[in-house]
Amino acid sequence: MDKTLGRTSVKTPIVWTIAGSDSGGGAGIQADLHTINSLGGYGCSVISAVTAQNSVAVRLVEAVSDEMFSSQLDSLADDMPADVIKVGLLSTVSQVELLATFLAALETKPYVIYDPIAVASSGANMAQAGLQQAVLETLLPHIDLLTPNADELEILTKVIITSSHDIRRSAKVLLDKGCGSILIKGGHLELVDDVCMDFWTNGEREIVLGTPRIDSPHSHGTGCSLSSAIATVLALDYPIEDALVLAKAYLNQGLKAASAKGKGPGPIAHLGWPTDPTDFPDVILPGSELGRLLNLQGELAAGQGFASCNTDKLGLYPVVDSVEWCQKLLDMGIKTLQLRIKGKTDAEVEADVIAAIKLGKQYQARMFINDYWQLAIKHGAYGVHLGQEDLNDAVLPQISRAGLRLGLSTHGYYEMLRAKKLKPSYIALGHIFPTQTKDMPSRPQGLIRLEKYAALMNDIPTVAIGGINLERAPQVWQTGVGSIAVVTAITLADDPQAVVDAFNAVLES
Numbered sequence: 001m002d003k004t005l006g007r008t009s010v011k012t013p014i015v016w017t018i019a020g021s022d023s024g025g026g027a028g029i030q031a032d033l034h035t036i037n038s039l040g041g042y043g044c045s046v047i048s049a050v051t052a053q054n055s056v057a058v059r060l061v062e063a064v065s066d067e068m069f070s071s072q073l074d075s076l077a078d079d080m081p082a083d084v085i086k087v088g089l090l091s092t093v094s095q096v097e098l099l100a101t102f103l104a105a106l107e108t109k110p111y112v113i114y115d116p117i118a119v120a121s122s123g124a125n126m127a128q129a130g131l132q133q134a135v136l137e138t139l140l141p142h143i144d145l146l147t148p149n150a151d152e153l154e155i156l157t158k159v160i161i162t163s164s165h166d167i168r169r170s171a172k173v174l175l176d177k178g179c180g181s182i183l184i185k186g187g188h189l190e191l192v193d194d195v196c197m198d199f200w201t202n203g204e205r206e207i208v209l210g211t212p213r214i215d216s217p218h219s220h221g222t223g224c225s226l227s228s229a230i231a232t233v234l235a236l237d238y239p240i241e242d243a244l245v246l247a248k249a250y251l252n253q254g255l256k257a258a259s260a261k262g263k264g265p266g267p268i269a270h271l272g273w274p275t276d277p278t279d280f281p282d283v284i285l286p287g288s289e290l291g292r293l294l295n296l297q298g299e300l301a302a303g304q305g306f307a308s309c310n311t312d313k314l315g316l317y318p319v320v321d322s323v324e325w326c327q328k329l330l331d332m333g334i335k336t337l338q339l340r341i342k343g344k345t346d347a348e349v350e351a352d353v354i355a356a357i358k359l360g361k362q363y364q365a366r367m368f369i370n371d372y373w374q375l376a377i378k379h380g381a382y383g384v385h386l387g388q389e390d391l392n393d394a395v396l397p398q399i400s401r402a403g404l405r406l407g408l409s410t411h412g413y414y415e416m417l418r419a420k421k422l423k424p425s426y427i428a429l430g431h432i433f434p435t436q437t438k439d440m441p442s443r444p445q446g447l448i449r450l451e452k453y454a455a456l457m458n459d460i461p462t463v464a465i466g467g468i469n470l471e472r473a474p475q476v477w478q479t480g481v482g483s484i485a486v487v488t489a490i491t492l493a494d495d496p497q498a499v500v501d502a503f504n505a506v507l508e509s
């Protein structure tokens, strides 16, 4: 029997920060450790330089000796290997070279993020001449994510950023040097008024996140906190797109509550895992005004949205592959249902789609058609269900204009936020547990994440899917989702009627 039901306690991941000490506590090692701890990681530190500073000025910067720098790295490697490493200030050329050699020699290489602090926000230069060249030539091939702001980007690439073309051109310079991906931070990007825009690319995919500019004087250490937040969320095994979104939300939440600790600008507040929807960034869609300005690939735009299901509790939602199953389940009183036939042409499924839609109307049930959106429109279905890949081909305005409901699959924070912008009729959250029904590219989410997702999507109907059976149903239902979708729990049951009755009892509790 599955005793954990997906609520396994997550091991606290180890995140190293390799950075300078800020005696004022707001940036560098201190900001990193606050952030790592606040988001649920265990922070270890390798101090590259000691700075004497307060909230007003940096008075003195002293790099540690090469021996001390290397000894810290080796001490940690021998006993407390990192799940993710965040690198901040490196103040000498030899530190850059020592770190590159150290990373190259690691047997199991963790994900490495480098926030290339060329010049502190206070204006004090903390880096040795020649350091940028050493970074470009020796360190970048070991970096999975580089997080420069526009100034740092210009220093590293010599490209002055005045357009989206410049952003891509400068990113390419760094990717060509061997860096895995780049997050260009929008704090200093002035392409769009009043929107703080962050641009991420790995050369194949692009993600743009926007947030209204939060005008706080207390923004000391924001870059350090952002990169260590990304590091910690990655160490907790979230994918990069979710780490970007969560780190941004962490920063926004902290900026709103930031306060002075001395006479000058204070640091952001460290307030734990973000949960307030208003702190989360806007996913910029390619078909939006800003998306077009940035030349993002694709057509997706927010549009008018989709017809409502008139309830946020869609109940038990069986997903089946035949008209016979539809008939059987409608006879059992099911009111939300999906016909999911895979791998056939439109012509091969059309008769089944027509029959399923007709049955749905006869039983006054919400009959969704999976994938075959053109047939669903043609024959007047109640709704369509589409996944992330389907969004590349489907013409959403046609579905919306035809008055059909739209359900969208999602598998994490980024996809949820992007899906929500399309104003669908419901959002599916998957896959919660391992499933035999389909090969999934993502990992099972588990109940702890599902609970967070359901709370964040609190103003749109939600459906949980993936590996849900009767035993797991009560705990899934307690997370606050509005519906439970199942395939094999019903289709492989010895007594489907008994299983439907038992699910209904859980969902009515």
Ligand SMILES: Cc1ncc(COP(=O)(O)OP(=O)(O)O)c(N)n1
Pocket (backbone or CB within 6 Å): 319, 338, 340, 370, 371, 385, 386, 387, 388, 390, 407, 408, 409, 428, 429, 430, 438, 463, 465, 485
């Ligand atoms: C309710 C519900 N949720 C998720 C899915 C999966 O849709 P998709 O990702 O498009 O995958 P396929 O089902 O097409 O294989 C779904 N069908 N229903």
Ligand SMILES: Cc1nc(C(=O)O)sc1CCOP(=O)(O)O
Pocket (backbone or CB within 6 Å): 409, 410, 429, 430, 431, 432, 434, 435, 436, 437, 438, 465, 466, 467, 468, 485, 486, 487, 488, 489
């Ligand atoms: C079709 C499907 N979509 C998923 C998603 O997460 O998007 S999980 C899934 C299969 C669900 O089948 P079962 O209930 O047998 O595990």
Ligand SMILES: [Mg+2]
Pocket (backbone or CB within 6 Å): 370, 371, 385, 386, 387, 390
């Ligand atoms: Mg699909």
